[in-house]
Amino acid sequence: MFAEYELAPRQHTRLLPKMMTTVIKVAGLPRSSITHCAFTNGPGAFTGVRIATSTAQGIGVALKIPLVPISTLATLAQVSFDRQQGDSTLVALDARMGEVYWAVYQRDERGLASLRGLEMLSKVNDVIVERTISQGAGHGWSVGQPVWSVEQSVAVDPDLLPDAQSLLKLAERAVHNGETCAPESISINYLRNQVAEKSKKV
Numbered sequence: 001m002f003a004e005y006e007l008a009p010r011q012h013t014r015l016l017p018k019m020m021t022t023v024i025k026v027a028g029l030p031r032s033s034i035t036h037c038a039f040t041n042g043p044g045a046f047t048g049v050r051i052a053t054s055t056a057q058g059i060g061v062a063l064k065i066p067l068v069p070i071s072t073l074a075t076l077a078q079v080s081f082d083r084q085q086g087d088s089t090l091v092a093l094d095a096r097m098g099e100v101y102w103a104v105y106q107r108d109e110r111g112l113a114s115l116r117g118l119e120m121l122s123k124v125n126d127v128i129v130e131r132t133i134s135q136g137a138g139h140g141w142s143v144g145q146p147v148w149s150v151e152q153s154v155a156v157d158p159d160l161l162p163d164a165q166s167l168l169k170l171a172e173r174a175v176h177n178g179e180t181c182a183p184e185s186i187s188i189n190y191l192r193n194q195v196a197e198k199s200k201k202v
Helices: 012-027 046-063 072-083 140-144 164-176
Strands: 037-040 067-070 088-096 099-107 113-123 135-137 155-157
Touching: 012 046, 037 046, 037 164, 046 067, 067 072, 067 164, 072 088, 072 099, 072 113, 072 135, 072 164, 088 113, 088 140, 099 140
Parallel strands: 037 067, 088 135, 135 155
Antiparallel strands: 088 099, 099 113
């Protein structure tokens, strides 16, 4: 497995093409051998999600291959399972304005993250932290932990972020299950109905 990873706020459009080229070159793969393009389709910061989605769509159109959209929260849950030994995790991402994107995921028999219930966008005080969870991940915990009641045995890592290697594991399962889409049928998992506030003139 070949991967590139870098924390670079607001530099996605500049770095992403270079990083993809590097991975392909190091792997020694011709572009014609790529059969699918997996990406996280949200929820998350709108600009980042849109850049990922549009980049994946461009690759799909150019190479005439199907896309594999994977939830950002599911990918974060997989990172949590890859790093720690628990069998359930509450993942949370800061959605600003006192809200978080969150969900509970269970580790299945293959060690892959499986959604338990629904992915949610909630006010921090409205998040339901089950006593059965064994771990937590994501920067939403930095916002929520002061008000969430959590057992001391729960291992929480607020600094964990989604990564491509964990995404790949979920993408392989999705391809096996036929959960792919054509580039023109792509959709974004916003979880927020109103993605941008428009100014009103009085």
